[in-house]
Amino acid sequence: MSFKDLYAVNRIRMISLLVLEFLTSGLIIGVSYINTYQITAIKDRKWQQFIFLITLSLILFIISYAGLNVCQYWIEKQIQQYNHQIRFKIVDHYFYDNKPHNAAQVQNRLTNDLNLIKDSKLAVYTDIPYYLAQIIFASIGLLLFHWSLLIVVLILGTLSFYLPKLLRPAMQAAALKLSQANKQYLDTAEKWLDGLSELKKFSVGSQLSKIMDHASDTLESANIARRGTMQGLAVLNKATSALLQFVLLAVTAILVTNHIVVFGVIVTVESFSSYINVSVKMLATELGQIHSVDRLNREVNADTAVIEHTGDLQSPASLTTKNVSVKFSNGKIIKFPNLNIKTGEKILLTGDSGSGKTTLFKVLLGKIKLHTGMINFKNKYGDDINIDKAKIGYIPQDPILFPDSIENNITMFNSKLKNKVLDYVKDVSFESDIRKMSLGLKTELNLQKLNISGGQRQKIVLARACIHDDDFILIDEGTSAIDKKATLEILKKLLDGPYTVIFIAHNFNEEMYSLFDREIHLT
Known part of the structure; x- marks a missing residue:
């Protein structure tokens, strides 16, 4: 200045x-x-x-x-x-x-x-x-x-x-x-x-x-x-x-x-x-x-320095990891198994509390630095690519919402997607909730008073991830506040899509487990 x-x-x-x-x-x-x-x-x-x-x-x-x-x-x-x-x-x-x-x-x-x-x-x-x-x-x-x-x-x-x-x-x-x-x-x-x-x-x-x-x-x-x-x-x-x-x-x-x-x-x-x-x-x-x-x-x-960026950012479709570990300030080290996630694969990530499930997501998103190892992201053709981590679809345990309409929270202010919102609202079993709201998709979210439930918050971010056609989606307990019946319907439609999905969850029943291609259990 x-x-x-x-x-x-x-x-x-x-x-x-x-x-x-x-x-x-x-x-x-x-x-x-x-x-x-x-x-x-x-x-x-x-x-x-x-x-x-x-x-x-x-x-x-x-x-x-x-x-x-x-x-x-x-x-x-x-x-x-x-x-x-x-x-x-x-x-x-x-x-x-x-x-x-x-x-x-x-x-x-x-x-x-x-x-x-x-x-x-x-x-x-x-x-x-x-x-x-x-x-x-x-x-x-x-x-x-x-x-x-x-x-x-x-x-x-x-x-x-x-x-x-x-x-x-x-x-x-x-x-x-x-x-x-x-x-x-x-x-x-x-x-x-x-x-x-x-x-x-x-x-x-x-x-x-x-x-x-x-x-x-x-x-x-x-x-x-x-x-x-x-x-x-x-x-x-x-x-x-x-x-x-x-x-x-x-x-x-x-x-x-x-x-x-x-x-x-x-x-x-x-x-x-x-x-x-x-x-x-x-x-x-x-x-x-x-x-x-x-x-x-x-x-x-x-x-205030200008950072060069391009508007056409690549999104990964698959990844491999080798000898990945993280080290915390208290000296604790978490080691992760080598991963080979293929394009379009649906992975259920499980493990006891403290085994590093959420930490692994943060590593993949670049929020935590590697202590050892390497991560290679690939496109849908299997070629190694340099990606912008922002192009990875991520649904955290605590959904991130904005004080605006439900529609804008789903489209993230992209007016070209407005005509698709209803389709994705149906895919995440959110349609009946919307009908009960006097303003429907135009309902303004109040983040202080929380005028929607935890399950409705999760449905909004699930619809957001799907409508933007992210090739690679990380979901951390993304349906924990949604009832079992609705969760099953959401999983069927979500896992039927072309995206690569890694889903952290617990207490799933056998029918839900069967929807995934395989399970990776962290110890």
């Missing part, structure tokens, strides 16, 4: 914004400059001149105030449009990178990380010309009063600018630590709150509190550490500001006493000092903030 890309969102708006900020800053300094002569006019009792100058000051102040509000609106609109583009790129990157992504991690990237970069980097970009303009116009004003005032400002301003760089590495580390802590907190919440019902069942709410408190403490500590680092930067800037103001006022007093500058300067020089002091301080702070998210910004840039 960069100023160049932010600028490219709407070039005309961005140029207008920068010009308006520069001019608005100049108007604010102009008001202070005019105040010098207002004070002098009062001293000399030139009331007509005073009224003219104060009226002019009021008009310029109103114009500058309106200009600042327009600038704030434009920059917010520019940043929001830019963030929209970034979010689109991140989602596109995650969709095509073929890597497993934790939901909490993705949420953190799309929300917290982008907001952190917005506040520390993007919003600051347009502040820089504003504060630079204040320094330039205030310096010109001081130069018009007397060159010595400008010299004092330049020397102490330079000192103010370079001192805060000492804290830059600490600010970078604090920003990255905050992002990681927030990511960890969201991940912890997702993992533990998903099992809230089980925790209630066994009355172990104290364990949940303990885990969440620990994650919350880590996040709180990261927030405090970052705030402390920024406070240190602020203290350093304030000390430098005090020195600048003292020296500037001392030099001004000497000049007024010797009648080198008009009397009004003794009052307004403090305003010029404040503008320069605040602008230098803000520039130093905000430049430090920009660099504080450098590492985080590089991570976001990596997640």
